[in-house]
């Protein structure tokens with residue numbers, strides 16, 4: 116079993132490190148668990164996932180992110196990926212001229228040693244098995260990565276990458292724009308198919324609706340850079356009826372000087 120531990124994490128834009136966006140966030144995810152992080156727009160959900168990915172625009176100003184007890188903060192994004200973290204947005208959004216099949220093969224190849232090569236026959240066998248499992252049409256693999264994709268197709272591409280790369284932990288930031296109900300269903304089907312004892316999933320969303328299709332083990336509500344409430348799936352139902360306002364923390368008194 117593996118563990119990803121986010122400990123008292125503070126994150127700011129690299130350009131303005133004195134102004135934190137994530138302000139002391141704690142979260143522990145173990146293999147096999149599905150965690151949903153919810154919260155209104157602008158509370159730092161995407162900033163959290165970008166910090167985990169090692170996005171260069173963001174800087175960790177306090178706390179730590181530990182994978183099986185070891186800090187990943189000094190690791191480059193590609194090292195984090197090889198260590199078993201999957202973060203959808205680390206991939207360029209469009210790669211004209213590069214087919215999905217070739218892209219995935221290159222991603223897998225990059226994890227091997229210099230003298231190791233992917234066996235093409237095995238690669239396609241695995242790829243087609245995963246596509247069948249995820250109900251993705253074969254023709255999909257010859258399209259250029261994300262070029263002209265609909266929201267749903269981008270999600271399909273993301274889920275297929277996840278199934279091929281077999282990460283230990285996947286952060287899925289369901290950014291607010293362009294996710295229609297079809298895309299939500301694709302994500303839900305993919306997550307439900309791939310969830311299992313080897314994979315920990317953090318689903319970031321502000322859509323309660325997504326959780327009608329994916330039943331998370333834990334639900335966390337984020338407000339102003341922190342997790343203000345955690346619970347089980349019933350918390351998501353409560354949010355659906357009550358909204359977020361009841362969880363809004365009281366304004367912090369100014370720090371004594």
Ligand code: ADP
Pocket residue numbers: 128136154155156157158159160161162163172
């Ligand atoms: P969420 O994903 O919860 O909607 P974000 O993490 O995207 O929240 O943003 C949290 C806050 O940080 C917002 O006020 C947003 O404007 C600001 N922020 C995040 N990233 C950037 C950025 N690259 N440039 C400027 N402001 C940013």
Ligand code: MG
Pocket residue numbers: 160161162290291
């Ligand atoms: Mg966001």
